[in-house]
Amino acid sequence: MESHPIIVEDLTKKFGDFTAVDHVSFYVNRGEVYGWLGPNGAGKTTTIRMLLGLLRPTSGRAEVLGFDPATQAKAMQAHVGYMSQLFTLYNDLTARENIRFYGLAYGLSRRKLRRREAQIIEMADLKGRENVLTRNLSGGWKQRLALGCAIVHEPQVVFLDEPTAGVDPISRREFWELIYLMAQQGVTVLVTTHYMDEAELCQRVGFLSHGKLVALDTPARLKETQMRGHVLEVSTPDADAAMRTLKTAQREGRLPLQEVALYGSQVHVVVPDVAELKPALAALLAADGVPVTAISWIAPSLEDVFIATVKHSEGV
Numbered sequence: 001m002e003s004h005p006i007i008v009e010d011l012t013k014k015f016g017d018f019t020a021v022d023h024v025s026f027y028v029n030r031g032e033v034y035g036w037l038g039p040n041g042a043g044k045t046t047t048i049r050m051l052l053g054l055l056r057p058t059s060g061r062a063e064v065l066g067f068d069p070a071t072q073a074k075a076m077q078a079h080v081g082y083m084s085q086l087f088t089l090y091n092d093l094t095a096r097e098n099i100r101f102y103g104l105a106y107g108l109s110r111r112k113l114r115r116r117e118a119q120i121i122e123m124a125d126l127k128g129r130e131n132v133l134t135r136n137l138s139g140g141w142k143q144r145l146a147l148g149c150a151i152v153h154e155p156q157v158v159f160l161d162e163p164t165a166g167v168d169p170i171s172r173r174e175f176w177e178l179i180y181l182m183a184q185q186g187v188t189v190l191v192t193t194h195y196m197d198e199a200e201l202c203q204r205v206g207f208l209s210h211g212k213l214v215a216l217d218t219p220a221r222l223k224e225t226q227m228r229g230h231v232l233e234v235s236t237p238d239a240d241a242a243m244r245t246l247k248t249a250q251r252e253g254r255l256p257l258q259e260v261a262l263y264g265s266q267v268h269v270v271v272p273d274v275a276e277l278k279p280a281l282a283a284l285l286a287a288d289g290v291p292v293t294a295i296s297w298i299a300p301s302l303e304d305v306f307i308a309t310v311k312h313s314e315g316v
């Protein structure tokens with residue numbers, strides 16, 4: 001059996017007394033799009049830095065394409081790609097020149113570089129813009145060009161660290177189409193994100209909280225297994241007032257509300273029992289004079305699941 005392109009066992013990174021990555025274990029399949037979801041400071045980038053061989057683990061081990069990043073980073077480099085939120089493109093170079101520059105840095109032959117240039121321009125939908133200065137490309141083009149540069153050497157594993165931060169929703173969608181195009185060609189993708197809609201697009205998602213991997217599965221399975229309650233969605237023209245009333249009731253323990261969270265213009269309340277709590281919520285809000293248009297029992301979103309899982313892992 002072919003071994004997994006990414007294997008992580010008990011990986012831990014401490015900075016002094018502070019544990020940034022805490023005994024994390026997972027593997028990624030070939031051609032899989034694996035997501036890493038976690039709040040700021042959860043340890044996502046630190047994990048990637050160890051997988052790239054830039055940072056030595058305090059304990060535990062990793063294997064990328066059979067290489068140990070801690071000791072074989074140089075040999076591994078030709079086979080992995082990396083793109084971060086703060087990707088570096090040269091603004092004074094044209095789109096084509098950027099691809100060329102990265103290709104030469106990776107030691108590609110002229111012939112291979114010409115082939116890759118054409119492929120990347122095609123892939124990133126940059127036809128007709130090859131000779132535009134990068135500074136004059138809009139966000140979405142730049143970002144697709146940056147991905148092209150990160151994979152100019154045809155890596156088998158690609159690490160994308162918040163690659164779509166600050167990019168508009170349509171460009172983000174197009175970017176994800178590119179990610180899946182790569183994966184279909186057998187490239188293994190580890191991608192970190194803050195965006196729930198992007199986490200939904202991953203084949204499997206790991207939830208990271210304070211350096212710990214607190215859940216790992218497909219988005220659908222996470223929704224089935226991680227929720228220890230039901231989600232009631234309160235629709236109201238005054239979400240602030242509803243939040244105040246519900247939070248107070250939760251704090252005072254008047255109703256068993258596991259979670260109260262603002263969700264767009266609505267409020268999501270996680271409860272242990274729908275039959276009992278749905279009328280109880282309606283009565284509570286009515287008593288406080290909060291206008292309510294509907295209370296509906298809904299399927300949990302990945303965000304509901306994420307909040308519930310992280311809170312549970314923190315023992316809240």
Ligand SMILES: Nc1ncnc2c1ncn2[C@@H]1O[C@H](COP(=O)(O)OP(=O)(O)OP(=O)(O)O)[C@@H](O)[C@H]1O
Nearest residue numbers: 015018019020038039040041042043044045046047
């Ligand atoms: N070199 C370092 N020395 C000390 N602490 C560090 C160092 N690098 C990272 N940290 C800390 O480790 C924790 C994890 O950081 P990391 O950058 O991995 O988080 P992240 O999940 O990538 O967050 P973000 O979503 O903000 O990018 C943070 O608290 C950070 O301050």
Ligand SMILES: [Mg+2]
Nearest residue numbers: 044045046161
């Ligand atoms: Mg980070």
